[in-house]
Amino acid sequence: MNTQSNPELAISVTDATVHYGQVLALDHASLHMGHGTVCGLVGMNGSGKSTLFKTIMGQIKPDTGSVKISGTDPLQARKNGKLAYVPQSEAVDWNFPISVRDVVMTGRYGQMGWTRRAKKKDHAAVNEALERVELTDYADRQIGQLSGGQKKRAFVARCIAQGASIMLLDEPFAGVDKRSEATITKLLREIADDGASVLISTHDLQALPDLADEAVLLMRKVLKHGPPEEVLRAENLALAFGLDPMKRDAS
Amino acid sequence: MNLIELLAEPLSYTFMIRALSVTIIASVLCALLSCWLVLIGWSLMGDAVSHAVLPGVVLAYIVGAPFALGALIFGFLAVALIGGVRDTTRLKEDAAIGIVFTTLFSFGLVLISVTPSHIDLNHIIFGNLLGVSSTDLWQVLILGAVTFSILILKRKDFTLYAFDQTHAHALGMNPRLIGAALLGLLAMTSVVALQAVGVILVVAMLIIPGATAFLLTDKFSKMLIIAPVVAACAGILGVYVSYFLDASTGGMVVLAQGLIFTVIYLFSPRQGLIATRVAARDRRKSLASAHRAA
Numbered sequence: 001m002n003t004q005s006n007p008e009l010a011i012s013v014t015d016a017t018v019h020y021g022q023v024l025a026l027d028h029a030s031l032h033m034g035h036g037t038v039c040g041l042v043g044m045n046g047s048g049k050s051t052l053f054k055t056i057m058g059q060i061k062p063d064t065g066s067v068k069i070s071g072t073d074p075l076q077a078r079k080n081g082k083l084a085y086v087p088q089s090e091a092v093d094w095n096f097p098i099s100v101r102d103v104v105m106t107g108r109y110g111q112m113g114w115t116r117r118a119k120k121k122d123h124a125a126v127n128e129a130l131e132r133v134e135l136t137d138y139a140d141r142q143i144g145q146l147s148g149g150q151k152k153r154a155f156v157a158r159c160i161a162q163g164a165s166i167m168l169l170d171e172p173f174a175g176v177d178k179r180s181e182a183t184i185t186k187l188l189r190e191i192a193d194d195g196a197s198v199l200i201s202t203h204d205l206q207a208l209p210d211l212a213d214e215a216v217l218l219m220r221k222v223l224k225h226g227p228p229e230e231v232l233r234a235e236n237l238a239l240a241f242g243l244d245p246m247k248r249d250a251s
Numbered sequence: 252m253n254l255i256e257l258l259a260e261p262l263s264y265t266f267m268i269r270a271l272s273v274t275i276i277a278s279v280l281c282a283l284l285s286c287w288l289v290l291i292g293w294s295l296m297g298d299a300v301s302h303a304v305l306p307g308v309v310l311a312y313i314v315g316a317p318f319a320l321g322a323l324i325f326g327f328l329a330v331a332l333i334g335g336v337r338d339t340t341r342l343k344e345d346a347a348i349g350i351v352f353t354t355l356f357s358f359g360l361v362l363i364s365v366t367p368s369h370i371d372l373n374h375i376i377f378g379n380l381l382g383v384s385s386t387d388l389w390q391v392l393i394l395g396a397v398t399f400s401i402l403i404l405k406r407k408d409f410t411l412y413a414f415d416q417t418h419a420h421a422l423g424m425n426p427r428l429i430g431a432a433l434l435g436l437l438a439m440t441s442v443v444a445l446q447a448v449g450v451i452l453v454v455a456m457l458i459i460p461g462a463t464a465f466l467l468t469d470k471f472s473k474m475l476i477i478a479p480v481v482a483a484c485a486g487i488l489g490v491y492v493s494y495f496l497d498a499s500t501g502g503m504v505v506l507a508q509g510l511i512f513t514v515i516y517l518f519s520p521r522q523g524l525i526a527t528r529v530a531a532r533d534r535r536k537s538l539a540s541a542h543r544a545a
Contacts, residue, residue, distance in 0.1 A: 059420060078421055098470075098471055102471075115405070158418075
């Protein structure tokens with residue numbers, strides 16, 4: 001079977017190797033992910049999670065291997081608006097003079113003309129996305145004036161407004177309280193049930209079985225890929241972390 | 252003499268009308284650009300590029316090419332060299348910027364000093380508002396119109412670039428290209444502003460208006476109005492005061508911008524120093540009284 005250009009696969013990374021100078025960040029990593037699934041990406045710091053994200057996004061061109069998005073070339077997939085991402089909190093300038101509504105509106109830019117002038121359908125899509133993440137009442141606030149969980153939801157709304165079929169979330173639960181985490185988890189579940197694929201890098205191993213259909217254990221290469229319960233077994237985690245971070249009895 | 256006559260008097264001189272026109276165009280253009288530079292964190296880059304265009308302008312003068320072309324080439328050269336020194340050594344970016352732009356600027360100074368011409372070094376360094384010729388004015392008008400149009404038409408892409416480059420990339424845009432366009436516009440704007448206040452003070456016009464507007468609003472679209480208005484007012488004020496005091500025109504324009512910034516820094520209703528101090532004091536007081544009541 002040729003997995004490379006299989007349109008059944010939302011994300012298809014085959015044999016990707018990435019170096020930063022002399023440092024090996026990804027070592028022949030392969031990840032194939034179907035449509036309509038939520039997948040949790042776990043691994044310790046420096047295991048290549050961010051590098052894998054950047055490779056999927058096309059920000060890094062791997063030394064070996066290839067990337068296909070829904071069976072097509074990544075640049076074409078990006079131009080078609082298929083790919084959306086939710087940034088890490090540290091990567092965002094929260095003082096930027098932009099409202100929640102305007103952040104969500106940037107999700108529509110790919111579908112607008114070259115001056116990015118919003119039409120009726122763009123406003124409608126933004127309103128609908130805000131409604132979906134329950135931020136309608138906060139739409140005109142400056143983005144930094146939201147709570148941690150609301151900020152994440154604002155960026156999820158941007159992905160919804162974009163109509164992306166593949167969402168990448170980089171550590172979405174860092175600095176988010178448990179209740180907001182549950183809200184976001186439910187939201188991502190719904191998005192996946194509508195057919196989108198959601199890839200989430202996370203440190204929160206406990207929450208993974210409730211959140212994800214499948215989990216990927218990364219240590220420069222994909223060590224395990226399967227149902228969360230299986231991937232999170234102590235012996236597997238020991239491979240990736242050198243110990244069991246969930247601190248269970250290794251019985 | 253009444254006030255109107257007093258204010259109208261400088262306008263009876265052609266050179267004053269030209270000076271005012273160039274000042275307003277340069278101020279508005281720099282102010283627009285400054286909104287993005289301040290938010291991206293490119294203030295030092297503005298400083299670097301505006302200085303580094305000097306040899307380009309002089310070489311363009313020597314070979315008879317448009318100043319903007321020379322400025323553009325040296326603007327990009329400066330950015331490329333800064334990136335190169337930063338990425339291939341252990342030096343941090345501020346050191347790379349400092350090395351590259353001072354070297355290029357000095358190269359420009361040396362070129363001027365050995366080039367037989369009627370260009371007065373002082374005019375390039377400090378601006379020559381009162382000696383603006385009609386050719387200069389035309390060049391400023393054309394460059395200004397082109398730069399202004401691109402900035403306004405593509406403003407949303409520039410703002411997205413400033414806020415979230417990765418998202419721009421995810422949408423299939425090319426963030427490097429957007430960044431390069433912004434730097435090109437910076438080089439062109441430097442040529443315009445060079446006429447007004449000179450190489451040294453261009454950087455002030457590229458930072459202060461945007462910074463002032465940022466203290467006043469949480470909406471980027473409003474910054475794009477506040478910054479040019481503030482800069483234009485400072486420009487007019489500066490030119491007039493310098494006329495009556497017989498003081499340095501470029502210096503006066505920038506001084507006026509700095510004064511406006513100071514006033515807003517102190518008195519801005521939300522971000523201002525006084526407002527935030529008063530709010531903090533009130534909060535302490537109400538907490539203390541709540542504590543007593545408990």
